[in-house]
Amino acid sequence: MTQVTVQPDGITFEANVGETLMGAAQARGLYWPTTCGGQGVCTTCLSEVVAGHEALNDMGRSERKTLVNERGEAILKRPMRLACQATCLNNTPIVLNKNGVRPAGTL
Secondary structure (H helix, E strand, C coil): EEEEEEEEEEEEEEEECCCHHHHHHHHHHHHHHCCCCCCCCCCCCCCEECCCHEECCCCCCHHHHHHHHHHHHHHHHCCECCCCEEEEEECCCCEEECCEEECCCCC
C-alpha cells in the first residue's frame, strides 16, 4: 500500500499498486474534485506532486495532450499530474498539493 498525503489539509489515505490517485481516494470515501469523472479530458483533478514522483507511472500521451490543450505547454515543466491518470507503481509515500479533497458528503 502506498501512503498518499494531500496538502494543504493533511488528508491521508492508502492506495494499492495499480490504482489511480483519484480512484484510490474515492474508494476510501473521499471527494476528489473532477468535472469529467476521471476520463482524463479536463484538468479539474490536476495536482502538484510534491514528493514521491517515482511512485507514479510516467505521464501518457493523452494526459500530456490534455494538460497542454487546457493549461499550455509550460505546465509540463511543473510537477503536475492528473490524479485520474496517475497510477501508483510501488509503496513509496506520495505527497500532493490539491485543494478541495475532503471526506465525501462534507462541504
